Amino acid sequence: MCSPSTKIMASHTSHPRAFSSGDGRTTTPIESFSSEGNDYEEQFPPLGISKNKSGKGSGPSMVDLGSTNLSTTSKSSQRIQEEAKGPTVEVGTGTCSKHKGNGSRKSTNLSTPNNSSQFQSWTSGKDAMSLNRNFEPKNKDKGPRRRLVLPHDIYAPVEKRNHITNFSTPSQRSKSRNWTIRKDDLSLKRNQGYLGRKNRDQSPKRRQELPFDICFRRNDRRITDDFVEEEANGEETEQIVELSNKHRVLRPGMVLLKHFLTHDAQVDIVKTCRELGVEPKGFYRPGYGDGSKLRLQMMCLGRNWDPQTKYGINIEKDSEPPKIPEMFGLLVEQAIREAQALIDSVSGKEDAESELPMMSPDICIVNFYTETGRLGLHQDRDESRESMKKGLPIVSFSIGDSAEFLYGEERDVEKAERVKLESGDVLIFGGESRMIFHGVKSIKPNSAPICLLHDSKLRTGRLNLTFRHF
Ligand SMILES: O=C(O)CCC(=O)C(=O)O
Numbered sequence: 001m002c003s004p005s006t007k008i009m010a011s012h013t014s015h016p017r018a019f020s021s022g023d024g025r026t027t028t029p030i031e032s033f034s035s036e037g038n039d040y041e042e043q044f045p046p047l048g049i050s051k052n053k054s055g056k057g058s059g060p061s062m063v064d065l066g067s068t069n070l071s072t073t074s075k076s077s078q079r080i081q082e083e084a085k086g087p088t089v090e091v092g093t094g095t096c097s098k099h100k101g102n103g104s105r106k107s108t109n110l111s112t113p114n115n116s117s118q119f120q121s122w123t124s125g126k127d128a129m130s131l132n133r134n135f136e137p138k139n140k141d142k143g144p145r146r147r148l149v150l151p152h153d154i155y156a157p158v159e160k161r162n163h164i165t166n167f168s169t170p171s172q173r174s175k176s177r178n179w180t181i182r183k184d185d186l187s188l189k190r191n192q193g194y195l196g197r198k199n200r201d202q203s204p205k206r207r208q209e210l211p212f213d214i215c216f217r218r219n220d221r222r223i224t225d226d227f228v229e230e231e232a233n234g235e236e237t238e239q240i241v242e243l244s245n246k247h248r249v250l251r252p253g254m255v256l257l258k259h260f261l262t263h264d265a266q267v268d269i270v271k272t273c274r275e276l277g278v279e280p281k282g283f284y285r286p287g288y289g290d291g292s293k294l295r296l297q298m299m300c301l302g303r304n305w306d307p308q309t310k311y312g313i314n315i316e317k318d319s320e321p322p323k324i325p326e327m328f329g330l331l332v333e334q335a336i337r338e339a340q341a342l343i344d345s346v347s348g349k350e351d352a353e354s355e356l357p358m359m360s361p362d363i364c365i366v367n368f369y370t371e372t373g374r375l376g377l378h379q380d381r382d383e384s385r386e387s388m389k390k391g392l393p394i395v396s397f398s399i400g401d402s403a404e405f406l407y408g409e410e411r412d413v414e415k416a417e418r419v420k421l422e423s424g425d426v427l428i429f430g431g432e433s434r435m436i437f438h439g440v441k442s443i444k445p446n447s448a449p450i451c452l453l454h455d456s457k458l459r460t461g462r463l464n465l466t467f468r469h470f
Pocket residue numbers: 365367375380396403405438439440464466
């Protein structure tokens with residue numbers, strides 16, 4: 001039984017700087033987009049320390065894309081109240097098909113996706129049906145790639161999460177260990193510490209070489225009520241929670257689709273990313289020439305990108321990355337269409353395309369943040385000049401733990417707006433908002449839907465996919 005995740009976990013505090021600034025950033029062809037220091041340098045100092053990097057004489061950081069005079073931002077709480085009055089669209093909530101409960105945030109039909117109903121179960125969008133025609137039915141277990149990667153499927157038993165499996169005593173738990181280790185997995189398990197302490201190579205170097213596994217294994221996580229603590233900042237959170245199931249236009253060209261990705265879509269995305277991520281071209285921790293590292297794991301699809309080498313050749317990972325799965329691209333287009341529909345309904349016109357153009361992604365950057373992960377304020381400005389000038393949007397999927405996402409006209413944490421990105425949310429920023437500064441201030445531990453964790457085995461943390469067109 002999967003119980004709903006109804007309570008909010010203790011809010012986390014800001015963490016100390018994760019990495020220092022480096023000077024290894026390569027020059028991009030579009031110098032007008034430059035700001036100082038590493039793009040992803042930590043801007044979230046320990047509490048009480050204010051750090052403003054915007055006043056270093058770098059001038060306006062937003063590029064003029066035609067009419068880029070973004071409206072003045074207000075304090076986040078005011079903003080939230082204003083947004084509460086503003087035009088929004090309610091989206092459905094549902095329950096987990098396999099684990100009955102109220103807490104799952106996925107939308108409507110969650111039965112196993114197949115044939116023409118599959119796409120509907122992937123999005124909460126109204127016109128999902130229109131994409132069915134284009135969608136290849138998926139057979140979950142028989143696809144060639146799945147057969148290929150199944151040997152690496154070493155998902156752990158779930159008995160650690162007592163309230164899901166109802167195995168309350170240690171003996172019951174040990175009896176429930178019906179998971180098996182296939183022979184094919186032996187080499188991977190050896191690398192990942194499955195064969196007992198004496199066989200493990202625990203040197204940090206060794207561990208670093210292995211691709212990061214976004215799914216959990218034994219002892220990685222206990223999801224019990226022990227984790228449920230009082231929300232320290234109740235008032236603020238209530239305001240955010242109140243709005244958490246409404247689509248919103250955050251600013252011109254920037255739309256938040258709440259819980260757009262259904263449970264099934266999220267599970268499939270996790271599993272796909274996990275399969276690709278444990279391969280040699282999978283997750284790694286990107287960094288700069290000076291040795292500083294981003295506080296996340298990253299993997300590229302479609303085209304390689306790295307904070308150091310940008311879209312140039314990455315010395316360590318110079319081979320072609322995996323293709324973007326077709327379904328991901330369809331979801332992106334569906335999300336943009338949904339956002340355009342919202343923009344039209346708000347403006348009363350039918351010219352959303354001019355505010356938020358359609359985009360067909362050829363790059364997907366997949367990030368995984370652990371509980372202490374974060375990403376400094378930055379612009380996504382390494383795509384082609386044409387793409388940026390057209391304002392082709394960045395489309396961002398959030399899965400797993402919630403994130404405190406900051407965005408603003410300047411690279412200034414103090415002035416930035418803030419929004420909570422929850423599992424299933426899709427954030428889109430294009431048009432006037434294409435060059436907006438944005439970053440992830442913190443991850444809210446244990447905030448992911450329980451059913452998602454159960455069905456996907458996603459480990460503690462947040463999976464984020466940002467789609468772009470080069
Ligand atoms: O994780 C997120 O929500 C943002 C990721 C991002 O900005 C990026 O990958 O460029």
